[in-house]
Amino acid sequence: MKFKMAGMIPAKEKSAIVILGASGDLARRKLIPALSVLREQELISKDSIIIGEGRSDFTDESFRDRFEICGDFREQLFYHQGIDGMKEFIKTKGDFKKIIAFLSLPPSSYSSTVEKLYNEGFREEVNIVIEKPFGRDYKSAHELNESIHRFYPESQIFRSDHYLAKEAVQNILIFRFANSIFEASWNSTYIESIQINAFETIGVEERAGYFDQAGSIRDMVQNHLLQMLCLTTMDPPVSLDPEDIKSQKINILKAIEIEEISRGRYDGYLDEKGVAEDSDTETWAELKLKINNHRWAGTPVYIRTGKALDRKGTEIGLRFRKRPHALYNPPAGTAPNEIIFKVQPSEGIILQLTGKNPGMELQLARTDMAFCYNDSFAGNNIPEAYQKLLLDALRGDHTLFVSAAETELAWKKLQGLPKTVGMIEYEKGTVPDSVFGDIWINFENYVGIC
Numbered sequence: 001m002k003f004k005m006a007g008m009i010p011a012k013e014k015s016a017i018v019i020l021g022a023s024g025d026l027a028r029r030k031l032i033p034a035l036s037v038l039r040e041q042e043l044i045s046k047d048s049i050i051i052g053e054g055r056s057d058f059t060d061e062s063f064r065d066r067f068e069i070c071g072d073f074r075e076q077l078f079y080h081q082g083i084d085g086m087k088e089f090i091k092t093k094g095d096f097k098k099i100i101a102f103l104s105l106p107p108s109s110y111s112s113t114v115e116k117l118y119n120e121g122f123r124e125e126v127n128i129v130i131e132k133p134f135g136r137d138y139k140s141a142h143e144l145n146e147s148i149h150r151f152y153p154e155s156q157i158f159r160s161d162h163y164l165a166k167e168a169v170q171n172i173l174i175f176r177f178a179n180s181i182f183e184a185s186w187n188s189t190y191i192e193s194i195q196i197n198a199f200e201t202i203g204v205e206e207r208a209g210y211f212d213q214a215g216s217i218r219d220m221v222q223n224h225l226l227q228m229l230c231l232t233t234m235d236p237p238v239s240l241d242p243e244d245i246k247s248q249k250i251n252i253l254k255a256i257e258i259e260e261i262s263r264g265r266y267d268g269y270l271d272e273k274g275v276a277e278d279s280d281t282e283t284w285a286e287l288k289l290k291i292n293n294h295r296w297a298g299t300p301v302y303i304r305t306g307k308a309l310d311r312k313g314t315e316i317g318l319r320f321r322k323r324p325h326a327l328y329n330p331p332a333g334t335a336p337n338e339i340i341f342k343v344q345p346s347e348g349i350i351l352q353l354t355g356k357n358p359g360m361e362l363q364l365a366r367t368d369m370a371f372c373y374n375d376s377f378a379g380n381n382i383p384e385a386y387q388k389l390l391l392d393a394l395r396g397d398h399t400l401f402v403s404a405a406e407t408e409l410a411w412k413k414l415q416g417l418p419k420t421v422g423m424i425e426y427e428k429g430t431v432p433d434s435v436f437g438d439i440w441i442n443f444e445n446y447v448g449i450c
């Protein structure tokens with residue numbers, strides 16, 4: 001069945017999309033399938049071409065055979081070995097006003113690749129998409145930004161954070177700023193804590209070589225979790241101009257202070273292929289932060305993420321403070337209200353309330369108001385994050401990409417964290433006990449709702 005993706009604005013220009021590192025995992029699993037859908041949905045011009053690049057030796061045919069694609073899309077997919085000669089190669093395929101260069105490469109080669117693109121003659125016609133991780137600390141991210149800016153201005157650089165392109169993450173700002181009922185309570189007077197989870201069931205799989213150098217804090221917290229926190233807590237932007245949104249996110253990043261941190265590692269991690277024998281890398285991290293600004297001082301933020309846990313799920317929860325005087329169920333009062341943004345696996349926004357159980361007696365019960373994408377938008381296909389990112393890069397829209405300043409500030413916040421935080425071991429398929437005690441929202445309550 002052919003779904004139409006609602007609300008996606010097509011990139012009309014005839015473009016050449018170059019995937020650098022096209023023999024890799026990301027290109028195979030995400031990028032080429034995303035482009036195939038965009039092409040099928042006519043969201044990119046039918047005359048656009050896709051060129052896989054790499055050091056490996058492929059013909060167009062043997063490269064095409066790596067993917068499950070057919071028809072026109074297959075014919076528009078080409079392979080070119082190396083960056084030298086790429087410009088001429090593109091010319092032989094037609095006249096393309098817009099070029100996308102997607103760096104799906106090991107991060108160590110970002111800087112030299114950008115220089116090669118420049119030396120090959122790519123100028124203002126190119127938008128360069130750079131995958132995460134962008135640096136491994138403040139210094140390396142800053143140096144990388146400087147080296148890139150020697151060749152291309154910020155307006156041509158698109159730093160990818162695919163969480164920003166997830167439907168439910170995009171909805172955070174709309175939910176907050178298109179509805180007038182939330183703003184008055186969106187502050188420390190009413191919100192007791194903010195909590196974010198990003199749980200995965202998979203371990204490091206084939207990516208141990210990369211992950212063992214990074215760990216959960218660099219891999220997930222510095223980017224995906226801090227970005228979601230920014231969207232949840234930032235002040236309203238003056239307009240929807242990407243610059244205005246980014247400047248509000250930057251204000252949050254400036255105000256963040258990490259207070260406590262705990263790390264963990266699943267049993268058997270050290271036996272994974274590609275993990276160093278003496279590895280000190282965490283596969284689980286739990287952090288307590290504060291946001292030192294007028295709106296949020298007094299509301300702690302808890303975030304946790306890990307691999308090989310009991311379920312896949314990303315949620316953002318805001319727990320409201322209880323009323324100071326308990327009219328019902330005194331003296332403890334009723335359960336605190338909670339708002340949950342379910343980012344994945346099934347998207348939705350849930351408001352947890354207390355109501356009266358029907359009957360003669362006054363009995364209170366927890367109940368939920370749920371807006372579930374599956375119900376509200378049944379029949380609408382939810383685009384995969386990379387479809388949205390690729391389309392926006394083609395259209396030159398920076399909204400869902402991360403600026404140089406954001407990425408540097410996020411790294412700065414992780415700087416100076418105690419290097420020797422202990423390492424708890426946890427069994428695969430379980431969630432380690434929290435070092436913060438009984439503070440967590442019971443997110444499991446919401447799993448089956450949407």
Ligand code: NDP
Nearest residue numbers: 021023024025026054055056104105106107109131132133
């Ligand atoms: P890979 O390690 O599979 O590398 C991609 C390709 O880059 C390789 O196939 C190889 O192609 C080429 N390459 C390898 N080493 C070098 C080098 N030193 N110089 C130039 N080219 C090189 O990476 P992934 O595809 O897994 O990921 C690509 C990028 O995306 C990485 O930065 C990763 O961190 C990021 N990312 C990946 C995710 C994933 O799920 N895979 C998720 C989020 C981010 P060849 O040998 O043909 O040149």
Ligand code: BG6
Nearest residue numbers: 132162200211219220224314344
């Ligand atoms: C990537 C991390 O950025 O996000 C991976 O490098 C992680 O380690 C992945 O598995 C999770 O993404 P998603 O979309 O599956 O939640």
